[in-house]
Amino acid sequence: MNQPILTLNDLAFTYRDAGKPALDQITYSHRRGEFTVIVGETGAGKSTLCRCLNGLIPSFIKGRLDGDFQVAGSRQSGHPHVYELARVIGLVFQDFExxxxxxxxxxxxxxxxxxxxxxxxxxxxxxxxxxxxxxxxxxxxxxxxxxxxxxxxxxxxxxxxxxxPALVVMDEPTTDLDPVGKRDIFKLAQVLRNEIEGIILVEHETEHILSADRILLMHEGRIIGEGPPGEMLSDPLRIERHGVRPLQTTVLLSELGLETDALTIREAASRVRSAGWRVKASAQANLNGDRKPESGGSLVQIEDLVFQYGDAQPAVDGVSLDIKAGEFVALVGQNGCGKTTLAKHLNGLHLPTEGEVRVLGKSTADWTLPELGRRVGYVFQNPDHQIFANTVQEEVAFGARNYGLPEETVREKVGAALAVTGLAGRELADPFNLTRGERQQLAVASVLATDPEILVLDEPTTGLDYHGQVAILNLIRRLNESGRTVVMITHSMWVVAEYADRCVIMSGGHVVRDGDVRSCFSDPKLLESLYLEAPEAVRLGYEFGLVVRSVKEIVDSLEHPDG
Amino acid sequence: MVLYIPTDSLLHRLHPSTKIVGLVMLLILTVAFQSPWYQLIILSGVLLLARSAGAFRNLRRILPLMITVLVFSVLSWSLFKRVGEPFWSFGLLTLSTESIRFGFAMGFRLEAMLVSGMIFVSCTKVEEFAYGLRAIGLPFAVSFALSLAFRLVPLFFTRIGTVVQAQQARGLDLKSGNVLQRARKYVPLLVPIFVYAIRDTDLLSMALESKGFGMQGKRTEFLSFPFVWRDYAILGFLLVLNLAGWLMPVP
Structure with a gap:
């Protein structure tokens, strides 16, 4: 008989000093060889559950744990030590550093x-x-x-x-990884499921979890849905409501009013075709014509830039770029390809070892760091690197005050920055009580208060659930549409496709491709050779012979003979 | 340790405990003698050792420090130490043959200590250091904490660098203002650094616990270093030198 390797029975946990339980009525049983994926919005209790499984809760993280669980047949009662459970259940964390x-x-x-x-x-x-x-x-x-x-x-x-261990639990292991790193981890999970007794994975990228045996949907500490991917992922609205980006195949099918249970790209495309939908004659031409009007004058000129840390290999090696006013540039490439090093040249945190970077007509070597920082706002990857003040208002005012603006102007700019980032009304909140998504918005607000012409953002969507990601991306888009130039480093290819105008791909310190986003996605072989992958919606477009940037573009390109 | 030089020398091959005990005995030996000539002999000896361990690369990195230490101790001890008959004086400053001898002895001693320490870090990995401490009898938790500290210091500095850059990018200028104003400017740096440190420590502790750290009872070691004839020989030799140094009548 296939005996369960892990059984949770009505498990509940409340953190010490917390009013509400973080986990409630968790009942679950893991069969041998099973591959289970947990999804749900930030704060749904996914990490808490992982930490319960290997005993970190309650022996390391204190609180009240109720219910019981059995591992490999032996009932764990009372407070098992982490090291007892660790032999049976291994835990991998998100932060690999x-x-x-x-x-x-x-x-x-x-x-x-x-x-x-x-x-x-x-x-x-x-x-x-x-x-x-x-x-x-x-x-x-x-x-x-x-x-x-x-x-x-x-x-x-x-x-x-x-x-x-019998069971390996991984808590968002791919969040900080580039597309290749991600793919390697999922491949590994595929192999491992057959070699050990089971895998439990917390993951947001729906496309990668299609091969799971079971998906658990968590919400406010409870498991509110459970079933195979075909059942759990086929309702795009439900998935999205729970902070997970839905499969783009299901979004397309639902937009066209079709049954949404064809999850893979191939299945979905064939269902669309067999329902009679055809690509319009001038579809690609229309898409290609849908370009943002030509941008303004040149704001940043980078010429033959070389940058070296000590005697190491140059991190940036011979890069030339010209960024125009109003552009939305995505900077992509593998971890360690030199994206961040390049970006830090824009606000003078790095000065060129060789070559020159000119911002607003003046070489960055001739700007003072504070003056340049005021014109080029830089949002670091992790908002917690910079948040220090007691209130949201103080935090946002910090930059503006550093530049010695009069207090009246500061107040005005802070108000405007909070309004545009959706933080108005939270002026007196303690930044550390905000959610990660709100802290990211706060970091953007604190840069906006100095009214920079150029915004540089280093992976603004990392660590956020889908709601958080969309909120920050829409904010960035609004800022770009109101005239600010945006340079954004990202690993998420769908973000590039849907939000950026121009895509700069780096590899080994060089720029290997620079052009309009659509043209970058028109060459899947090139992307593959650079260890990048076109996002799901783009690949879905390929099935119809189109180079699209979003599902909406596919919908716009299709027509039905019955009208 | 960061200064570890991965080569294969006699000193590198020593048992980690021999390296630790040997370093301590070398340091004690330098204190045994007052004569600049003996100190010079010891210094030449450790320089030869440094050479054989390939540690000159690291010594070159601290050359300015070494020169400063030598010049400063020779000058200050010679001028301020009041021993023997001064043959020159100016206010508080005096010079005598004895004070000059003393100055050189101190200078060479400090150099010998510096070089010995440098040899040690050049040929000992963090894990060896921890292993060596355990083999001497220190509890695992203590030796692990020590070695972890060495590991985390460079990581911590990288984190500080990030925070400093993040605040500079927002116009924080640490160079201007009076002492009080400048001190206040460190608040925006310290808060995120502390938050970072607490969060990192928390995560690290969880990772350690999840791998069975803190388990009761016996533990095994992945590394193993045999204690062989060369370890006995080196420790025996240093012991003899120390006995001779401390029991010999002061010249």
Whole structure:
């Protein structure tokens, strides 16, 4: 009989000092070999559940835990220690920087085994196997800090696998990864599901979770839906309501009024065609003609820029770019390809080792850092790198005050910045009580208060659920439409397709492609060779012989003979 | 450690405990002698060791510090130390043969200590250091915490760098203003840095716990270093030198 490996029975947890339970009435049973994915909006209790499973709750994170759970047949009652559960259930965290601590790959992998008092010869075998499994054989002596993001996350997985847990739980392991890194992790999960007794994964990218056996939808601490992907993902509105970007195939089908249970691109396209929909004769020409009017004069000129940290390989190597007023530029490429280094030249945080960067007609070497910072607003990846004030208002006023603007002007600008970012009315709130999405908006607001002509944003959507992402992206779009030039670093290709005008692709410190977004997506082979992937909606468009940027464009390009 | 130089030398191959105990014995040895000549011999000895361990690369990095230490100690001890018959004086400053000898002895001693420390960090990995401490008898938690500190310091500096850049990008100017104004400007840096540190520590602790850290009972080690004849030889040699140094009548 296929006995469940994990059974949760009416599990509930309330954090100490919290009024509301973070988990409530969780009943779940995990069969051997099953691959389960948990989805849900920020604050739904996904991470809390993961931490319950391996015992961090309640032995490390305090609070009140009720209900019981059985792991591999043995009932866990009372307060099992993390290290007892850790042998059975391994946990991989989202932040791959903070979970690695050794000086080389093999010691990192061996750490858990040392604690479990595994014999030395056995340990060597297991370390070797675990590293082989995740594709890191040959990296044994490397310093983890020298690995790419994807490699670091795979190392974290190896260090858990080496302990041979029955079940591996991964809490948003791909959030901070580039498209290749993401793909590698999902491929790995595919292989692992057959080798260990089960995988539980928290993940937002619906397209990647189609191969799961079961999807759990969480909301306010409860599991409110459970079933195979075909059932759980086929209602785009329901999924979107819960903070998850719906499958674009289902969005298309629902827009056309068809049954939405064809989830893959191929199935969805054939359903659309067999329902009689045809591509309009002039569709692609119409799409190509749908371009933003020519932008204004040149704002930023980058000429033969080379930048080197110490004696290392140049991080940016011979880049020339010209950015015009009013443009919305997306800067994409693998982790470590030089995007952030390039972006930091725009506001003078880096000065060129060779070549020149001119902003508003003046070389960045001739600007003072504060003056340039006022004209080029830079929003760092993590809002928590900069938030320090007691109130939202103070936080936003910080920049404007630094530039010595009169208090009246400061107040006016702060008001305007809060209004445009949707934070009006929250002036006196403590920034640390805001949600991650609101903190990201606050970071944008605090840059806007100095009225910059150019906005540079480093991965503004990381760590946000779909609602949060759409909110910040629409904000950025509004700012761009009101005349600000936007340069945005991102890993999300759908964001590039739907929001940017121009796409600059970097690889190894060079710009390898620079052009109109649609033209960048017209060449899937090139994207593939750069380890990038066209987003789902774009690939869905390919099925109709179109180069589109969104599902809406597909809908606009189709016609039905019956009208 | 950051200054670790990955080469293969006799010193690199020593048992980690030998490296730690050896370093301590070298430091004690430098304190045994008052004569600048003996100190010079010790200094030459450790320089030879540094050479053999390939540590000159690191010594070059601290060369300005080494020169400053030498010049400063020779000058200040010679001029301020009041021993023997001064043959020159000016106000508080005096010079005597003894004070000059003392100045050189102190200078060479400090140099020998610096070089010894540098050799140690050049040929010892963080994990070896922790292993060595455990082998001497320190509890695992203590040795792990020590080695973790070495690991986290550079990481922490990167984080600080990010926060400083984020605030500079918002016009924070740390260079202008009087002392009080400048001190207040550090608030926007300190708050995010603390938040960061707390969050990182929390995550790290969870990662450690999840891997069985804190488990009761026996633990095994992935690394293993045999304690062999060369370890006995080196420690024996240093012990003899120390005994001779401390028991010999002061020259």
């Amino acid at each position: 903070a979970q690695l601590f050794s000086t080389n790959v093999e010691l990192e992998t061996a750490f858990a085994l040392e604690n479990f008092a595994v014999d030395r010869d056995e340990m060597r075998t297991r370390v070797e196997q675990a590293l082989n499994r995740v594709g890191l054989a040959g990296f044994e002596q490397r310093d983890p800090s020298s690995l790419s993001g994807g490699e670091k996350q795979r190392l974290a997985i190896a260090s858990v696998l080496a302990g041979r």
